[in-house]
Amino acid sequence: DVKVTQSSRYLVKRTGEKVFLECVQDMDHENMFWYRQDPGLGLRLIYFSYDVKMKEKGDIPEGYSVSREKKERFSLILESASTNQTSMYLCASSFRETDSPDTGELFFGEGSRLTVL
Amino acid sequence: QKEVEQNSGPLSVPEGAIASLNCTYSDRGSQSFFWYRQYSGKSPELIMFIYSNGDKEDGRFTAQLNKASQYVSLLIRDSQPSDSATYLCAVNVEDDKIIFGKGTRLHILP
Numbered sequence: 001d002v003k004v005t006q007s008s009r010y011l012v013k014r015t016g017e018k019v020f021l022e023c024v025q026d027m028d029h030e031n032m033f034w035y036r037q038d039p040g041l042g043l044r045l046i047y048f049s050y051d052v053k054m055k056e057k058g059d060i061p062e063g064y065s066v067s068r069e070k071k072e073r074f075s076l077i078l079e080s081a082s083t084n085q086t087s088m089y090l091c092a093s094s095f096r097e098t099d100s101p102d103t104g105e106l107f108f109g110e111g112s113r114l115t116v117l
Numbered sequence: 118q119k120e121v122e123q124n125s126g127p128l129s130v131p132e133g134a135i136a137s138l139n140c141t142y143s144d145r146g147s148q149s150f151f152w153y154r155q156y157s158g159k160s161p162e163l164i165m166f167i168y169s170n171g172d173k174e175d176g177r178f179t180a181q182l183n184k185a186s187q188y189v190s191l192l193i194r195d196s197q198p199s200d201s202a203t204y205l206c207a208v209n210v211e212d213d214k215i216i217f218g219k220g221t222r223l224h225i226l227p
Binding site for chain 1: 118125149151153160161162163166205207209212213214215216217218219220
């Protein structure tokens with residue numbers, strides 16, 4: 001059974017704090033993603049990683065960075081949290097579709113709800 | 118910027134009727150298309166994916182793809198109250214990068 005685990009379900013941080021959101025998957029997936037979800041805006045891609053140490057910017061990378069030192073772990077970092085980063089953050093993983101043409105399915109974690117005061 | 122467009126709804130459909138959800142995408146090079154369902158307070162879960170033009174059926178669900186019109190749809194037959202959720206259209210825009218539409222809220226009326 002595929003499992004994507006996000007380290008914290010709920011976090012409350014203060015403006016200016018550095019925030020780490022951790023995500024671990026146990027299915028040996030090549031691809032890992034960080035999205036944020038806000039009412040009326042849907043899921044927006046922050047960063048995407050297709051391999052260890054590889055990353056690509058999504059649609060809204062400003063204010064965020066990521067780290068993928070091991071295949072199973074993908075971290076999202078907010079260097080200096082701001083109130084407009086209050087959101088639900090969803091991590092997901094998938095097989096590389098070029099290797100498995102009939103897949104591409106994203107498996108999501110349960111989400112991390114971040115509040116920045 | 119590559120985009121996926123959906124009507125936000127809510128779309129209200131009587132129980133037992135057909136629910137029709139639509140999605141358009143901007144990247145003509147996209148090859149893979151997905152429909153996810155998201156219940157309130159839960160994470161999205163995949164219900165259908167489609168790669169080829171035409172229809173793909175899975176139980177009460179049918180996905181339809183028209184690459185020339187850059188249009189994807191999802192039909193839900195015999196709608197049930199448990200189908201009430203937000204439906205997210207997702208598109209693989211390049212090298213496995215997947216972006217989502219804003220979602221359509223579907224409400225099945227008992």
